[in-house]
Amino acid sequence: MNVEPIEKYALRSQVKKKGSLHKVGLVGCGNMGQNIAHQVSASGFNVEFIDLTEDRVAEVFIELNQKLDNIIDKWGLTEGEKKAILSRIHGSVDYNNISDCDIVIETINNRKPGTSLELRKSVFRKIEAVVREDTIIGSNTSTLVISDLASVLKHPERAVGLHFLPSVASGSIVEVVRGMYTDQRSIEFVEKFARTIGMRVIPLVESPGNISTRLIVVLINEACEALMEGVASATNIDATMKLGFGLQVGPLEMADRIGLDKVIKWMNNLYKEFGERKFNPNPIIKKLYRLGYFGRRTGQGFYIYEKNRIVGESITCPDIFIQR
Numbered sequence: 666m667n668v669e670p671i672e673k674y675a676l677r678s679q680v681k682k683k684g685s686l687h688k689v690g691l692v693g694c695g696n697m698g699q700n701i702a703h704q705v706s707a708s709g710f711n712v713e714f715i716d717l718t719e720d721r722v723a724e725v726f727i728e729l730n731q732k733l734d735n736i737i738d739k740w741g742l743t744e745g746e747k748k749a750i751l752s753r754i755h756g757s758v759d760y761n762n763i764s765d766c767d768i769v770i771e772t773i774n775n776r777k778p779g780t781s782l783e784l785r786k787s788v789f790r791k792i793e794a795v796v797r798e799d800t801i802i803g804s805n806t807s808t809l810v811i812s813d814l815a816s817v818l819k820h821p822e823r824a825v826g827l828h829f830l831p832s833v834a835s836g837s838i839v840e841v842v843r844g845m846y847t848d849q850r851s852i853e854f855v856e857k858f859a860r861t862i863g864m865r866v867i868p869l870v871e872s873p874g875n876i877s878t879r880l881i882v883v884l885i886n887e888a889c890e891a892l893m894e895g896v897a898s899a900t901n902i903d904a905t906m907k908l909g910f911g912l913q914v915g916p917l918e919m920a921d922r923i924g925l926d927k928v929i930k931w932m933n934n935l936y937k938e939f940g941e942r943k944f945n946p947n948p949i950i951k952k953l954y955r956l957g958y959f960g961r962r963t964g965q966g967f968y969i970y971e972k973n974r975i976v977g978e979s980i981t982c983p984d985i986f987i988q989r
Contacts, residue, residue: 678973685765685767686710686767686768686854686857686858686861687710687711688710688711688712688713688765688766688767689705689710689711689712689713689766689767689768689769689770689858690712690713690714690715690756690766690768690769690770690792690796691712691713691714691715691764691769691770691772692714692715692769692770692771692772692773692788692791692792693714693715693716693771693772693773693774693788694714694715694722694725694756694772694839695772695773695774696774696831697772697774697805697829697831698714698725698772698774699725699729699732700808700829700831701770701772701805701829702714702729702754703732703733703750704862704863704864705728705862706750706753706754706760707746707750707862707960708861708863709753710753710862711753711754712753712754712755712803713755713756713757713762713763713766714754714755714756714757715756715757715758715759715760715762715763715819716756716758717903718758719758722756722757722758725756726751726754726756728837729754730751733747733750733751734747746892747896755945760791760792760794760795761795763792763795763796764795764796764797766796766800767800767801768800768801768802768854768855768858769792769796769800769802769803770803770804770805770827771783771785771788771792771802771803771804771805771806771814771988772805773791774789780808780809780934780937781809782809782813782814785804785806785809785814786813786814786816786817787959788802789802789814789815789817789818789824790817790818793818793819793820798820799823799838800823801823801824801825801851801854801855801858802815802818802824802825803821803824803825803826803827803855804824804826804827804857805827805828805829805838806826806828807826807828807873807875807877807931808873808874808878808930808931808934808935808938809934810826810842810844810871810872810873811824811825811826811842811843811844811847811871812824812844812845812846812871815844815846815847816846816847821846821847822846822847822848822851823844823847823848823851824844824847824851825841825842825843825844825847825851825852825855825861826840826841826842826843826844826869826871826875827839827840827841827842827855828840828842828875828877828878829864831875831922831923837863837864837865837866838864838865838866838867839859839865839866839867840867840869840875840876840877841855841856841859841866841867841868841869842868842870842871842875842953843870843871844871845871845984850856852868856868858944866988873934873935873938873939874931874935874938878931878935879935881916881919881943882928882931882932882935883944884906884916885916885917885919885920885928885950886932886943886944886945886946886947886950887916887943887947888902888903888906888915888916888917888920889947889949890947891952892917892949892967892980893947893949894895898978899967899968899978899979899980900978901918902916902917903917903918905914916966917968918967918968918975920950920960920967921960921961921966921967921968921970922960922961922968923960924959924960924961924962925950925953925954925958925959925966926954926959927952928950929946929950929954932944932945932946932950933946938948949980953966953967953979953980958979961973965979966979967979967980
């Protein structure tokens with residue numbers, strides 16, 4: 666009688682089912698990467714992120730701790746849940762550590778002017794060099810099209826745009842973008858992944874800016890126009906959109922939260938792509954950018970902040986154009 670060894674049935678010896686999700690990789694772990702890591706880990710999956718230096722990796726964990734502590738202070742999380750989330754997040758500078766990931770998302774945070782297309786292509790090449798042939802490779806970029814990034818891959822059919830909105834935990838959607846090369850298997854995998862971590866899928870055909878970025882930058886730009894013309898104060902422009910149309914925050918406060926350096930980069934990229942005036946940054950946002958007033962992160966943008974709370978308006982027009 667043939668007897669099969671009991672070790673054959675041990676959990677750790679079981680072969681992982683093809684197409685299943687066990688581990689998620691991130692390349693770049695700035696604010697957006699951290700939000701995604703938090704959401705994915707809170708859903709029970711392991712996360713491995715790659716960043717530039719060991720010092721930066723250590724900084725990421727400090728920042729994650731602070732963010733989770735802020736949630737605890739608002740009764741949104743327990744200490745036990747925080748420990749569980751952090752236990753599933755690992756970071757390094759070695760791309761080989763993402764070799765066993767089922768999906769890897771490029772989430773680099775490049776604030777330099779320009780599209781960062783070549784930098785992101787380089788990241789895609791590095792990812793493909795270490796992962797399996799069935800691993801999905803995604804990008805969180807919104808103003809570049811996924812086909813341009815996928816063109817450097819040996820298997821471009823596995824590249825998918827996966828655009829999370831700036832506040833992942835409070836936002837409930839993710840834009841899933843199909844490129845020219847993307848196959849149905851990759852789309853289905855990414856949609857399942859997004860639903861599994863509690864996000865609603867918004868399927869798109871690639872276009873610079875997707876839906877979210879194209880619409881929000883125009884709203885922000887038009888709010889700047891009204892402010893520059895002296896139609897109303899920043900507070901009243903934002904109050905109109907919040908109270909009148911149900912926005913959680915007004916367009917100018919939203920720009921401060923996103924970061925004016927990021928907003929102006931989106932606008933410049935879309936203006937370069939489409940050549941339409943509506944995407945050309947308003948003089949006010951250009952002036953704030955040049956002054957280094959990037960929004961809540963720097964303590965000043967359209968508003969002045971103390972401990973991330975608005976304490977006053979930063980500018981009134983035409984004062985913004987007076988040399989300081």
